[in-house]
Amino acid sequence: MGRAGAGDGGGKRFRPRLVIATYEALGGTDRTAAAYVAAAFELLHTALVLHDDVIDHDFHRRGVPNVAGHYRERALQRGASPEDAAHRGASAAVIAGDLALSAAHRLIDHSGVEDVLRERLLEVMDEALFASAAGELMDLDMSLHSAAEVDDIVLMERYKTAVYSFECPLQAGALLAGAELRVVDALAEAGRELGVAYQIVDDLLGVFGDEGQTGKTTLGDLREGKRTALIAYAARTSAWADLQHLVGKPDLCEDEAGTARVALEACGARAFAEELVREHAARASALLDHEWVPEAVRTSIRPLVEPMLDRVR
Amino acid sequence: MGRAGAGDGGGKRFRPRLVIATYEALGGTDRTAAAYVAAAFELLHTALVLHDDVIDHDFHRRGVPNVAGHYRERALQRGASPEDAAHRGASAAVIAGDLALSAAHRLIDHSGVEDVLRERLLEVMDEALFASAAGELMDLDMSLHSAAEVDDIVLMERYKTAVYSFECPLQAGALLAGAELRVVDALAEAGRELGVAYQIVDDLLGVFGDEGQTGKTTLGDLREGKRTALIAYAARTSAWADLQHLVGKPDLCEDEAGTARVALEACGARAFAEELVREHAARASALLDHEWVPEAVRTSIRPLVEPMLDRVR
Numbered sequence: 001m002g003r004a005g006a007g008d009g010g011g012k013r014f015r016p017r018l019v020i021a022t023y024e025a026l027g028g029t030d031r032t033a034a035a036y037v038a039a040a041f042e043l044l045h046t047a048l049v050l051h052d053d054v055i056d057h058d059f060h061r062r063g064v065p066n067v068a069g070h071y072r073e074r075a076l077q078r079g080a081s082p083e084d085a086a087h088r089g090a091s092a093a094v095i096a097g098d099l100a101l102s103a104a105h106r107l108i109d110h111s112g113v114e115d116v117l118r119e120r121l122l123e124v125m126d127e128a129l130f131a132s133a134a135g136e137l138m139d140l141d142m143s144l145h146s147a148a149e150v151d152d153i154v155l156m157e158r159y160k161t162a163v164y165s166f167e168c169p170l171q172a173g174a175l176l177a178g179a180e181l182r183v184v185d186a187l188a189e190a191g192r193e194l195g196v197a198y199q200i201v202d203d204l205l206g207v208f209g210d211e212g213q214t215g216k217t218t219l220g221d222l223r224e225g226k227r228t229a230l231i232a233y234a235a236r237t238s239a240w241a242d243l244q245h246l247v248g249k250p251d252l253c254e255d256e257a258g259t260a261r262v263a264l265e266a267c268g269a270r271a272f273a274e275e276l277v278r279e280h281a282a283r284a285s286a287l288l289d290h291e292w293v294p295e296a297v298r299t300s301i302r303p304l305v306e307p308m309l310d311r312v313r
Numbered sequence: 314m315g316r317a318g319a320g321d322g323g324g325k326r327f328r329p330r331l332v333i334a335t336y337e338a339l340g341g342t343d344r345t346a347a348a349y350v351a352a353a354f355e356l357l358h359t360a361l362v363l364h365d366d367v368i369d370h371d372f373h374r375r376g377v378p379n380v381a382g383h384y385r386e387r388a389l390q391r392g393a394s395p396e397d398a399a400h401r402g403a404s405a406a407v408i409a410g411d412l413a414l415s416a417a418h419r420l421i422d423h424s425g426v427e428d429v430l431r432e433r434l435l436e437v438m439d440e441a442l443f444a445s446a447a448g449e450l451m452d453l454d455m456s457l458h459s460a461a462e463v464d465d466i467v468l469m470e471r472y473k474t475a476v477y478s479f480e481c482p483l484q485a486g487a488l489l490a491g492a493e494l495r496v497v498d499a500l501a502e503a504g505r506e507l508g509v510a511y512q513i514v515d516d517l518l519g520v521f522g523d524e525g526q527t528g529k530t531t532l533g534d535l536r537e538g539k540r541t542a543l544i545a546y547a548a549r550t551s552a553w554a555d556l557q558h559l560v561g562k563p564d565l566c567e568d569e570a571g572t573a574r575v576a577l578e579a580c581g582a583r584a585f586a587e588e589l590v591r592e593h594a595a596r597a598s599a600l601l602d603h604e605w606v607p608e609a610v611r612t613s614i615r616p617l618v619e620p621m622l623d624r625v626r
Contacts, residue, residue, distance in 0.1 A: 047411070051407050051408075054367070054407060055403065087368070087453075088453050088456075091450075091453055092450065094364050095364075095446045095449055095450065097411075098364060098410075098414055099442065099443070099446055101411055101415060102414060102418065102439060105415065105418040105435075106435065109422075122418075122419065129415050130412070133408045133411065133412055136404065136408055137405065137408065140405070143397070
């Protein structure tokens with residue numbers, strides 16, 4: 001299914017940066033505690049990405065070998081058969097993911113914060129993992145159906161990525177800073193909206209992006225038949241008759257991808273998805289604009305998020 | 314590689330029963346806290362078993378569908394292709410394992426014990442996971458070599474299974490009861506010895522067992538070429554010339570298995586493995602017999618462990 005790499009596209013270690021930026025903007029000064037909690041979210045991401053790649057039988061991520069790829073390579077060098085080497089690689093990645101997930105918990109345990117707060121932070125991380133699990137299962141369920149609705153896609157992307165990548169890091173940073181409840185909630189909700197917007201941007205770039213800039217092929221999502229708002233919109237238009245055989249075609253060539261892109265533009269799917277990005281980003285902005293959200297939060301979070309969204313604007 | 318099902322062969326929920334028996338034998342009275350910690354070890358086992366089955370592409374465990382098998386079946390019923398359904402099943406099992414692993418941490422968090430003890434219990438669970446990961450990697454590494462030594466096999470089995478299944482549950486029960494350090498250490502070490510003994514029993518039953526009693530085929534381990542002390546011993550004898558082509562033969566028939574069993578007996582491998590069981594069990598007994606280990610511990614632990622070991626004695 002592939003897990004979108006906010007953190008790759010959006011700059012390295014994006015999630016921990018959100019935790020720390022939020023924490024400091026809200027007046028937090030215990031950089032050690034913040035670093036522990038921030039690192040926990042990075043390791044949660046690591047665990048999810050590792051296991052995602054195992055599920056997808058991927059031995060590379062963004063063109064370089066992942067953990068499974070490295071271990072597969074080492075086994076091949078030691079004379080293992082290709083099948084045994086792949087098994088070795090995938091096994092190492094499952095184990096590495098388990099260790100990372102466990103370490104994410106331990107980092108929050110070791111953050112040194114008092115009991116009630118630690119418990120609350122662990123709940124937030126749990127929520128992140130559960131949402132991600134739910135999103136992943138929704139994604140898999142949708143793959144068994146021919147056509148999902150735009151709303152279902154957006155909900156799936158929200159659960160699968162937005163919650164753990166945006167909502168929970170912002171929420172954790174705010175909780176750690178001891179922010180008042182309405183600020184914590186506004187940041188969590190803004191994070192969710194930003195996360196959805198980010199994910200739709202990622203989907204747009206997966207088809208229309210500049211490979212040189214994104215480092216991501218613009219054939220992969222089309223070949224895989226990835227379920228995105230873009231495709232779900234197109235599937236409800238008359239353009240679908242021309243698109244249907246191209247979306248999910250494993251050996252789609254560059255010419256066919258060009259045809260698909262033209263059709264996705266002509267039927268209004270691209271414009272629709274871009275509008276969806278603007279809507280969610282605007283909702284996030286409105287939440288951050290509440291008078292009781294400190295100005296410092298706006299000035300800290302926006303520079304981290306806007307460049308990612310601007311990629312399609 | 315398959316993870317031996319102490320808990321299947323050894324009775325249901327074996328690990329939590331070890332935690333609680335140890336705790337109560339040492340005078341612990343907070344049954345709620347004990348239940349939380351005990352359940353954490355059961356969920357750790359669940360997580361490891363789920364991920365093991367994904368690594369091994371297993372959709373069944375002891376003859377019944379596992380999580381992956383259930384989800385594969387559901388997907389097939391909904392019209393998925395066999396390949397898509399298998400993917401759906403394995404994905405669900407990876408996710409379920411992640412949730413179980415995370416829940417294991419949360420259960421210890423929620424056990425209500427004070428900070429220092431909670432931290433110590435989390436360390437024990439971490440140690441359990443790390444040992445298991447190390448054992449699994451050792452197992453995979455050995456599979457790339459032709460012949461491992463008996464000592465390496467025993468060490469691998471100790472890490473992979475004995476630590477998390479026996480050593481850590483006993484240790485956790487003792488810590489929770491507030492036992493003095495030398496009692497905690499003696500129980501941990503006894504658990505390790507019992508775990509190794511149990512694992513060798515399991516390996517023996519995997520070849521010589523009564524399928525009606527164990528519910529486990531006696532062809533599986535031989536077909537898989539499972540690395541056990543039994544096989545490692547045989548590989549150092551002249552009998553190996555006759556055995557070599559049978560161990561790891563994927564389509565081994567019952568007649569060939571019979572030939573292998575006769576050869577494993579004749580070369581002394583069976584007697585050697587049985588002696589190894591007795592040695593490790595005796596070491597465990599000696600540890601539990603220390604005068605400063607309360608009598609109640611011996612009378613609680615022995616009835617749980619001896620029936621499992623007696624299966625080959």
